[in-house]
Amino acid sequence: MAKTFGTTTVRLINNDLYEKDGERWWQEDRSFYTLRVSVNPVRLSFARKYLQLPQADDSGQWKALEVGCGGGLLTEEIAKMGFLTTGIDPAETSIRTARTHAKDSGLSIQYDKGGGEHLPYPDNEFDVVFCCDVLEHVKDVGKVVSEISRVLRPGGSFIFDTFNRTFISKLVSIKLWQEWKRWAFMEPDTHVWEMFITPGEMKKILERNNLDLRSISGAKPNIPIIALLRHLRKRAKGVWTFKKLGDSFHLVEAKDMSIMYLGFAVKGHP
Numbered sequence: 001m002a003k004t005f006g007t008t009t010v011r012l013i014n015n016d017l018y019e020k021d022g023e024r025w026w027q028e029d030r031s032f033y034t035l036r037v038s039v040n041p042v043r044l045s046f047a048r049k050y051l052q053l054p055q056a057d058d059s060g061q062w063k064a065l066e067v068g069c070g071g072g073l074l075t076e077e078i079a080k081m082g083f084l085t086t087g088i089d090p091a092e093t094s095i096r097t098a099r100t101h102a103k104d105s106g107l108s109i110q111y112d113k114g115g116g117e118h119l120p121y122p123d124n125e126f127d128v129v130f131c132c133d134v135l136e137h138v139k140d141v142g143k144v145v146s147e148i149s150r151v152l153r154p155g156g157s158f159i160f161d162t163f164n165r166t167f168i169s170k171l172v173s174i175k176l177w178q179e180w181k182r183w184a185f186m187e188p189d190t191h192v193w194e195m196f197i198t199p200g201e202m203k204k205i206l207e208r209n210n211l212d213l214r215s216i217s218g219a220k221p222n223i224p225i226i227a228l229l230r231h232l233r234k235r236a237k238g239v240w241t242f243k244k245l246g247d248s249f250h251l252v253e254a255k256d257m258s259i260m261y262l263g264f265a266v267k268g269h270p
């Protein structure tokens with residue numbers, strides 16, 4: 001969707017799609033399947049490198065929060081790491097799906113409805129906060145990060161990933177993934193390039209909120225770009241399902257941060 005202000009036209013992000021058709025989060029032949037099988041593994045291996053994970057005897061004592069949890073694809077993995085887990089998201093439909101799926105999977109997860117700008121939790125409540133593929137969806141990144149910092153205990157960890165605002169990210173994540181029908185696999189305006197955040201901007205926002213960025217890494221597909229293009233084309237033509245696409249590649253850590261990046265930060269002591 002585009003909106004015109006005077007002589008300037010801007011595209012608006014379509015966050016309403018998280019209110020539609022909650023089933024899509026966990027269905028194998030939907031685009032979110034790629035989030036689950038192609039993106040989650042790199043997030044989890046990155047997080048495991050830096051987080052102290054609960055041991056069997058203190059399982060359920062350490063608290064984790066996922067901000068912008070959607071249908072719970074990552075939240076369930078966090079719970080499986082042994083954290084007492086909470087997920088929060090403004091989209092009621094997504095939260096409903098997340099609750100049902102956790103129940104059906106025998107996982108005990110607290111799900112709340114709400115935006116990252118006003119987290120309904122006390123100060124210093126969580127040992128870890130995750131915010132993955134969300135910061136580029138919010139109107140006020142500074143406010144969301146300040147809330148994340150407030151609810152994290154001093155010494156607690158913040159794991160995030162988001163998109164960089166570069167020429168390459170415009171070409172790949174906007175044109176290729178959303179706009180050029182020959183390859184596109186995401187709905188238009190799932191992402192809006194102008195809302196992407198450079199690592200430099202992110203570092204400053206973290207610093208302002210007493211969060212010390214300890215590690216940052218890019219991510220790229222584990223197959224050559226030409227092969228990925230072929231796979232996207234087969235999916236767009238209907239020859240391949242989303243499942244086949246998702247199973248054909250996954251992201252791995254890389255030096256190149258021109259499209260997306262993952263970060264680990266620690267909250268300072270007052």
Ligand SMILES: C[S@@+](CC[C@H](N)C(=O)[O-])C[C@H]1O[C@@H](n2cnc3c(N)ncnc32)[C@H](O)[C@@H]1O
Nearest residue numbers: 018068069070073091115116132133134137138
């Ligand atoms: C691409 S999904 C990511 C979901 C989940 N983090 C994952 O990776 O599986 C983006 C999510 O951000 C949520 N979102 C949008 N605006 C938000 C806000 N202001 N605060 C928190 N979450 C928000 C959407 O409802 C949606 O569920």
